[in-house]
Amino acid sequence: MISQELNDTITRTGPGTDAGAVMRRYWQPAALSDELATNRPVVPVTLLGEKLVLFRDNDGNLGLIDRHCPHRGADLCLGRLDDNGLRCPFHGWHFDRTGQCVEQPGEPEGSRMHESIRNTSYPVVEKNGIIFAYMGPDDPPPFPNFDCFRAPDTHVFAFKGLWECNWLQALEVGIDPAHASFLHRFLKDEDPADSYGKQFRDAAADTNIPMTRLLREYTRPEITVEETDYGLRLIALRHLENGQTHIRITNQIFPEAISIPMSREMIITQWHVPIDDEHCYWYSMFTSFTDPVDKEKMRAQRLKEHRLPDYAPLKNKRNNYGFDPDEQATETYTGMGMDINVHDQWAVESPGPIFDRTREHLGKTDVGIIKYRRMLRAAIAALKDGKEDALPMRNGTDPATLFGPISNDTIGDKEKWREVSAQSDAERRAACKGWDATV
DSSP: OOOHHHHHHHHOOSTTOHHHHHHTTSOEEEEEGGGGOSSSOEEEEEETTEEEEEEEOTTSOEEEEESBOTTTOOBGGGSEEETTEEEOTTTOOEEOTTSBEEEOTTSOTTOOGGGGOBOOBOOEEEETTEEEEOOSSSSOOOOOEEHHHHSOGGGEEEEEEEESSOHHHHHHHTTOGGGGGTTTOBSSOOOGGGOTTOTTOSBSTTSSSBHHHHHHHOOOOEEEEEEOSSEEEEEEEEEOSTTEEEEEEEEEETTTEEEEEOSSSEEEEEEEEEEETTEEEEEEEEEESSSOOOHHHHHHHHHTTEETTTTEESSSGGGGGGOOHHHHHHTBSSSSOSOHHHHHHHHHHTTOSSOOGGGOOOOGGGHHHHHHHHHHHHHHHHHHTTOGGGSTTSSSOOGGGOEEOOOEEEEEEGGGHHHHHHHHHHHHHHTOSSSOOOO
């Protein structure tokens, strides 16, 4: 259990908050590129509690500025996209992508007042289907050479989903290796050949054992957590018969992302991004080591479960997450369908928008959560002491030297699991088609 004061410190991310100050030192996903693929590429963005508007100007450049006109607060999301910027319909004030007011057509002829008017603006960069924003001081940091950024656009698919809870409880489900044996338990195994685009449905490693069966039958993983330059590496060993073990390596990328294996073919890099303190988006990049991603198939799979334009899941707390007691008795552990995102959504939303951690009791399998909270608290303390260079990936590590991170499932000798895992990942990367995945 932790105090209410500490719970507030590590969950709240709006302007002026401690955790928010840490997050503002890192690139944050702000929108999907798909959201701007319209005749009028202007979308509202609420990020870390700040209301913004994202747009693409006539030259194709991106701008992210405060949503409200600094004149009298009108909503620029409904502004006119013209003259390489956004124009407020209220009085015609015109802003470029840097937030600079470049024209006030209703002011007296020769007025230079516009030169002193600048709206808040943030740098933005487009990476393989996601538009990232930097909301901190000084120059933004470079991107690391993670697989999701190195791979070409053809081999990466991006999507997002809305969860009605605080970002921290959303992140923490992703650094909890034990839950998959229960929350994502399928009582019947599907054909792994029909696993494309689905998590935990492939065969385990290079065997014909369905991953669903392995998770169902081996429920007590041995979990080790190691600190890395980018955050944490989580190792879950599920010991099998005949001296064999299943090795699952996942990662926490500071401050709020994870990297996990989806199948032998793909990995997932997923951010849990605060909208405000009680809502967040998960943003996922699915990166392929084999053929180009079938983006249409993966998009169609996910649009069956989400509505547009807000990417809210169709199953939610208002319809009890589609709970079916007959399904729970015969098909799934949750009774909430076959999409594991719904299972995770229920697990992180049902404790309430911000879980009261003064009531929680962590166990030994929560070692990843415990270590992550310590890392976050250390970053908060360092920043308050003016030691920004002590933050992960801001501490002198050259991001260009950060590859991977290695996210892999494999099976091999229990005593040589590190060598087995490293060889398995190296073989997959050496056989990668379409881009150089070597590390």
